[in-house]
Amino acid sequence: METPADLFYRQLPKVELHAHLNGSVSVATMENLISRKPHLNIQQSMTAIHKGQRRTLDECFQVFKVIHQLIDTEEDILMVAKAVIGEFAADGVKYLELRSTPRDEAHTGLTKRKYVETVIEAIRQCKQEDLDIEVRFLVAIDRRNGPEVAMETVKLAEDFMLSSDGVVVGLDLSGDPTVGHGRDLLPALQKAKNCGLKLALHLSEVPSQKEESELLLTLPPDRIGHGTFLHPEVGGSKSLVDKVRERNVPLELCLTSNVKGQTVASYDKHHFGYWYQLGHPCVLCTDDKGVFSTELSQEYQLAASTFGLSQEAVWALSQQAIGCSFAPDHLKEQLHQRWASLRPHIFQ
Ligand SMILES: CNc1ncnc2c1ncn2[C@@H]1O[C@H](COP(=O)(O)O)[C@@H](O)[C@H]1O
Numbered sequence: 345m346e347t348p349a350d351l352f353y354r355q356l357p358k359v360e361l362h363a364h365l366n367g368s369v370s371v372a373t374m375e376n377l378i379s380r381k382p383h384l385n386i387q388q389s390m391t392a393i394h395k396g397q398r399r400t401l402d403e404c405f406q407v408f409k410v411i412h413q414l415i416d417t418e419e420d421i422l423m424v425a426k427a428v429i430g431e432f433a434a435d436g437v438k439y440l441e442l443r444s445t446p447r448d449e450a451h452t453g454l455t456k457r458k459y460v461e462t463v464i465e466a467i468r469q470c471k472q473e474d475l476d477i478e479v480r481f482l483v484a485i486d487r488r489n490g491p492e493v494a495m496e497t498v499k500l501a502e503d504f505m506l507s508s509d510g511v512v513v514g515l516d517l518s519g520d521p522t523v524g525h526g527r528d529l530l531p532a533l534q535k536a537k538n539c540g541l542k543l544a545l546h547l548s549e550v551p552s553q554k555e556e557s558e559l560l561l562t563l564p565p566d567r568i569g570h571g572t573f574l575h576p577e578v579g580g581s582k583s584l585v586d587k588v589r590e591r592n593v594p595l596e597l598c599l600t601s602n603v604k605g606q607t608v609a610s611y612d613k614h615h616f617g618y619w620y621q622l623g624h625p626c627v628l629c630t631d632d633k634g635v636f637s638t639e640l641s642q643e644y645q646l647a648a649s650t651f652g653l654s655q656e657a658v659w660a661l662s663q664q665a666i667g668c669s670f671a672p673d674h675l676k677e678q679l680h681q682r683w684a685s686l687r688p689h690i691f692q
């Protein structure tokens with residue numbers, strides 16, 4: 345049953361900036377995929393972490409392997425991307441930056457180029473169907489695949505940035521944070537930046553990445569994913585915090601993801617508290633709404649109840665996210681106008 349509070353958070357216009365496509369697949373879509381591929385012998389419980397459950401981050405990466413088995417054709421990718429976009433729209437997201445890793449032909453039977461084209465086609469179809477949401481795409485580098493693949497991915501992203509009518513706006517660096525070192529990926533990331541791709545990098549998601557974060561912050565990235573272990577209280581450093589603050593790099597913060605993946609002990613210990621009280625730009629995001637069984641409206645509600653945010657503060661937080669997006673200026677302006685026109689309906 346939806347309470348008045350639930351309604352406020354769902355109706356609140358929101359910006360989602362950190363959503364991995366294959367981690368965002370809902371239970372309903374997953375059930376559909378599972379029933380279409382019985383030979384894989386996959387159960388629902390293997391693709392999502394339900395309420396009250398937790399896994400190690402390592403176990404989360406095992407979940408992605410299972411999901412990737414289920415989503416491995418052009419038809420699947422198109423269907424899943426359209427469903428995910430529709431679900432974000434139904435949750436009150438007005439602007440979405442989706443990210444996804446083009447997989448090898450061996451996994452999908454598609455080239456990486458075709459993979460990206462398929463996601464762009466899904467975005468185009470949603471626009472044609474008049475869904476009330478603007479969608480942009482970040483091409484993702486899985487750090488596990490090393491520098492050569494990273495460089496190839498940058499070239500692919502650059503091509504699409506020039507040919508996708510503004511749908512592809514940037515690059516994401518993600519994947520198991522315990523694998524590989526950012527130092528090896530620096531040339532690819534530098535190239536991406538030089539050609540005008542925006543950079544959203546997973547940084548300090550686990551404690552052992554201090555040196556890597558120092559290095560990647562020299563780029564600097566345009567946004568940071570998680571940044572869980574940047575501040576001194578959790579083994580980061582003042583120098584890391586200072587760099588993030590001097591460069592004013594927004595943080596994409598995903599409360600449920602971090603609690604369920606056990607890099608943060610509990611909601612009240614989440615580093616949202618640290619950065620928010622500094623007045624640093626923080627954007628609430630879902631990360632993987634399917635895997636972590638959450639929604640963006642729920643993340644706003646959790647942040648508000650955990651950190652005692654008023655409805656006005658919640659509004660300011662969702663509006664501030666517009667400025668942290670990679671949308672072009674004219675779209676940011678339109679979104680601000682949209683927020684202004686929706687405000688009287690939300691605060692009745
Ligand atoms: C939980 N924290 C996380 N940390 C790092 N990378 C993550 C992640 N969650 C998801 N991914 C990245 O996104 C991929 C799945 O979506 P796509 O196939 O790209 O759409 C994962 O394989 C991983 O590379």
Ligand SMILES: [Zn+2]
Binds near residue numbers: 362364518546569631
């Ligand atoms: Zn992520």
